[in-house]
Amino acid sequence: MATAKLTWENLNFPAKNDIVPVYGGFARALTKEMGVVTESSKYPAAPFLFFAPYDNEVAKYWGELLFPQKEPVYLSVLTGAWGEEAILESPLASIGTAAVPQRALFSAEWDRLKLELMRLGSLGQNWDGEDAEAVSPTSVRTARTLLDLAQEASARAPYRQSPPPTLFASVEGGIAIKWHLGPRELKCVALGDKVEVIRWSSSERFESDGFWEVPAHEVAEHFKWLLQ
Amino acid sequence: MKQKHEPGDGVSLGIAGLITVPQMRSIACLRESYGPEFGIAELNVREALQPATDSGISILQKDDPEWAEFQGAHAVLTGYQALPGNAGRRRISELQRHLVKLARKRFYPPGAQTALSAE
Numbered sequence: 001m002a003t004a005k006l007t008w009e010n011l012n013f014p015a016k017n018d019i020v021p022v023y024g025g026f027a028r029a030l031t032k033e034m035g036v037v038t039e040s041s042k043y044p045a046a047p048f049l050f051f052a053p054y055d056n057e058v059a060k061y062w063g064e065l066l067f068p069q070k071e072p073v074y075l076s077v078l079t080g081a082w083g084e085e086a087i088l089e090s091p092l093a094s095i096g097t098a099a100v101p102q103r104a105l106f107s108a109e110w111d112r113l114k115l116e117l118m119r120l121g122s123l124g125q126n127w128d129g130e131d132a133e134a135v136s137p138t139s140v141r142t143a144r145t146l147l148d149l150a151q152e153a154s155a156r157a158p159y160r161q162s163p164p165p166t167l168f169a170s171v172e173g174g175i176a177i178k179w180h181l182g183p184r185e186l187k188c189v190a191l192g193d194k195v196e197v198i199r200w201s202s203s204e205r206f207e208s209d210g211f212w213e214v215p216a217h218e219v220a221e222h223f224k225w226l227l228q
Numbered sequence: 229m230k231q232k233h234e235p236g237d238g239v240s241l242g243i244a245g246l247i248t249v250p251q252m253r254s255i256a257c258l259r260e261s262y263g264p265e266f267g268i269a270e271l272n273v274r275e276a277l278q279p280a281t282d283s284g285i286s287i288l289q290k291d292d293p294e295w296a297e298f299q300g301a302h303a304v305l306t307g308y309q310a311l312p313g314n315a316g317r318r319r320i321s322e323l324q325r326h327l328v329k330l331a332r333k334r335f336y337p338p339g340a341q342t343a344l345s346a347e
Contacts, residue, residue, distance in 0.1 A: 129257030130240055169261075172230055187321060196314075198321045206279040206326055211318035 109164045110151045117143055120169045133173035142190035143167070143175035145216040150179070150223050157227035179226055186226045188219055197222050229308050229320050238306030241287065244270060246301035249336045259338060269331030270343060276305075276330060280323050284310055 121140035126132060150165060165179035165186075174191035183203045189196040197212040197219055212222075229239055242252050249268045258266050273287050285307040292302035308320050332346040 123261055127257065127261040129254030185325075187325070189321075196317060196321075198318060200325075206322055208318060208322055211314055211321070213314060 110147065110154075113147055113164060113167060114144065116167050117147065117175065120167060120175055123169050127169065128171060130171070132169070132171040135169050135175060136173045136192065138192045139174045139190045142193055142195060142216050143177065146177055146188055146190060146195065146219055149216070149220045150177070153220060153223035153227055179223075181226050184226050186222055188222070190216070195219050199225070229305070229324060231309050231311070231316060231320070233306070233309045235309065236288075236290070236304070236306055238304040238308070240292065241271075241303040241305055242298070243289065243301045243303050247298045249341065250339065251298055255338065267331070267335035267337050267344075269327070269335045271327065271330055271334075276327060279326055280319065283307070283319055283323075285323065 117140060121135050121137065123132075123135045125134045127134070147165075154164070163180070165177045168176050168178070170176050170189055170191070172191060174189045177186075177188045177190070179186045179188075180203075183201060185200040185203060187198050193215065195214055195216050195218075197214060198208045199210065199222060200208050212218075240254065252268060255268070277285060277287065285305070287303055287305050289300075289303045291299045293299055295302045308316070308323065310316075311319050334343045334345055336343050
């Protein structure tokens with residue numbers, strides 16, 4: 001396992017209370033987009049310190065931080081108390097080890113999705129070079145509701161460690177959520193305040209099981225179907 | 229794949245053999261929007277359209293001046309905009325899923341000249 005011993009005092013943080021972005025096996029304090037999963041004694045009630053982008057430069061900083069590293073930032077973990085010596089573990093190496101509580105990973109995945117949603121919400125007109133429409137704030141709000149419902153459904157499901165959904169922008173200005181579990185597959189597209197739901201019970205079949213256009217709260221039953 | 233695309237217009241495709249992956253337009257936009265985490269799929273037309281042949285969806289060569297010296301390498305996936313209402317949107321989603329499944333079999337990461345498979 002790749003680990004590095006860090007001492008808070010040795011890191012060049014702007015301020016100790018700043019949240020520390022972590023990736024690639026070391027810590028930096030250049031930006032404020034990343035979250036740290038920490039066993040912080042200073043913030044016992046907020047073990048997941050995710051935060052919004054700043055200076056309205058979402059895409060710029062996200063692009064810089066998320067993509068050069070193949071390792072998913074959201075799996076980073078700092079153990080140890082705030083202000084004390086900390087052990088930073090390489091994100092990928094930390095999967096499934098005792099140092100990373102599974103519950104923590106589970107929640108962190110959803111927090112990462114909510115951050116990704118914010119990033120997608122910043123995509124403007126022609127974000128794909130093919131005249132895609134800008135992602136609308138209403139679609140983002142609807143998608144946020146869907147994520148909350150999905151997280152809730154997932155927490156109740158027997159497969160607690162089911163992979164979380166993926167998010168992407170749709171060319172019509174919406175947000176699509178795709179979720180697989182075994183042979184079942186669900187796609188929800190938040191378009192304004194409506195949601196298009198389409199689902200497949202077989203990964204092999206081309207034809208879907210059905211198509212629904214519903215308000216966000218009615219998508220809960222489809223999440224339940226997926227996770228049953 | 230927008231239902232409100234004009235008839236004959238549609239999703240831009242590059243014709244393999246006439247254009248290389250790095251020459252594909254839109255890569256810069258996608259990189260800016262998504263970072264390098266995307267790929268360029270290489271699809272066989274027959275395979276791509278096979279489950280949707282009864283839908284009037286087709287792939288046609290169509291010059292695009294925006295592609296400059298590669299305008300002749302431009303094609304469009306089109307015909308889906310004629311599919312009406314929710315039934316049409318359903319069929320579009322089914323085709324998108326089919327294309328993604330095909331894409332996973334053979335795609336080029338940004339900047340790569342060698343195709344990869346996610347399967």
